[in-house]
Amino acid sequence: MENKKSFFLECYExxxxxxxxFALKSGIESPFYVDLRPLASDPKILKKLANYLLDMLPLDNFDLICGVPYAALPMATAMSLESYLPLIIKRKEAKKYGTAKMIEGIYTKGQNCLLVEDVITSGASLLETIPDIEEEGITVSDIVVVLxxxxxxxxxxxxxxxxxxxxxTISEICGWLKEEGHLADDEILRIREFLNGDTVHFEEEKRLSYEQKLEICDHSVAQKLLNIAIEKKTNLIVSADVTTTQQLLELAxxxxPHIAALKTHIxxxxxxxxxxxxxxxKDLASKYNFLLMEDRKFADIGNTxxxxxSYGMYKISNWADFVTAQVIAGYDSLDCFRNVGVVAILGMSSSGTLTHKA
Structure with missing residues (x-):
């Protein structure tokens, strides 16, 4: 097999x-832009790439192979064909029909999956992919990256x-390109300055547990909801999209026993x-310890x-633990809900909505 430099120069062409x-997705301006997708259009180079990647790895350690969607999928497929490692496919989002699975293919719990990525910058796409694979009981121990x-x-x-x-690595290929006369000294300097000054650092997001949230929560309804979530080990809120009393009570x-709240359209x-x-x-809510949420989407001035x-035939204030409300009338318009919880409607999923999705 040719040396790495010669192979890279083939890819570079x-x-x-x-x-x-180039403006990156992160908002940083970069002196270079990498897109490895053209490699999939050259079968000979794609096959060579697959073998280069496979030669770096202890293949006996792996039962499966998976490409990070979607640019690495052709690479993972080529590696699967060369190594006979079974391929599984990770979706970016589950289908809304059929099995609605995030991971497609044949696999069993306990298998070890080799993950393939085309380019690694911050590692964010890998950290989004790995939990979905591990959730299926598949182990991920190794990741192979082209650049x-x-x-x-x-x-x-x-x-x-x-x-x-x-x-x-970007440093390695820039050195080769300089040797071949494709990069000038000032371009190399800009790239080095960029790499030295713009390493992407992330503070790990620390989500508070329900117990921690309960300690700092002042609202009585929010406290009640958190206590239910802790006690029942559920945060499910089910929408009661029914039109008769019998259907509503049967659903409740x-x-x-399995929900934190029931959302009604009374x-x-x-x-x-x-x-x-x-x-x-209300008896069922008491029996099974869940809250009632009326999805009224209030959107008027405070008095109305x-x-x-509080009035009319539904008298929502007599039974709802919390309600939904638009915020277009301002904060003061929500004052009438001070004794219940309020879920603010910031966006809607309907086609053509004039609100921004939250």
Whole structure:
């Protein structure tokens, strides 16, 4: 097999790296841009790449192979064909039909999967991919990467005990390109300054546990919801999209033991009756320890909202633990809900919505 430099120069002819000024997704301006997707259009080079990557690895350690979606998928496929390691496919998002799985393919719990990535910068895409694979009971111990941009991603993953194998580094290929006359001294200097000054550092996001949130939570309804979540070990809120009292009560009976709250649309209950609908519903909420959330999406001036909330046939204030409300009328318009919880509506999923999705 030819040496790494010769192979890289073959790849370079496909336009996989460009030099100049490029705005990255992170907002940083970079003096180079890497896109390895053209490699998939040259089967001979793709096959060579697969073998270079495989030669770096202890293949007996792996049962499966998976490419980080989507640029690394052709590379992982080529490696699978060369090594006979079974390929599994990670989706960026689950299908809304069929099995709705995030991981496609044939696998069993306990197998070890080799993860393939085209370019590593911060490591964020890998850290998004790995939990979905591990959630299926598959182990990830090793990651093989074609190009390391040397901006902190490799080190970030190694701190989490993943072994990261890289074929090329940006410093290495810049040296080769300078030798071949493709890069001038001032371009090399800009790249070195960029790499020295713009390593991507991340503070790990620390999510508070429900117990920690409870310690700093002042609102009585929020405290109640957190206590339920802790006690029942669930944060599920089920939407009761039904139109009769019987359907509503049957649903509450069925899901009550497993939920933290039931979300109602009380104004679509065709046979609504306070005694026949609300009283049994409150009994079920008490029996199974869940809260009632009326998805009314209040959106009016304060006085009108107070009337809608407390009066009329539904008398929502008598039974709802918390409600949903638009915030277009301002903070003061929510004052009428001071004794219950409020979920603010910041965006909606309907087509053509004039609100921004939260």
């Amino acid at each position: 496909l336009g996989i790296i460009k030099f100049g000024r 390391d941009r040397q901006q902190g991603g490799k080190e970030r993953l190694e701190k989490r005990a993943y072994r990261v194998h890289t074929l090329f 009976e069925k899901v009550g 104004d679509v209950i065709l046979d609504f009756d306070p005694d026949q609908t609300i009283l049994p519903l 909202q107070e009337l809608q909330f």
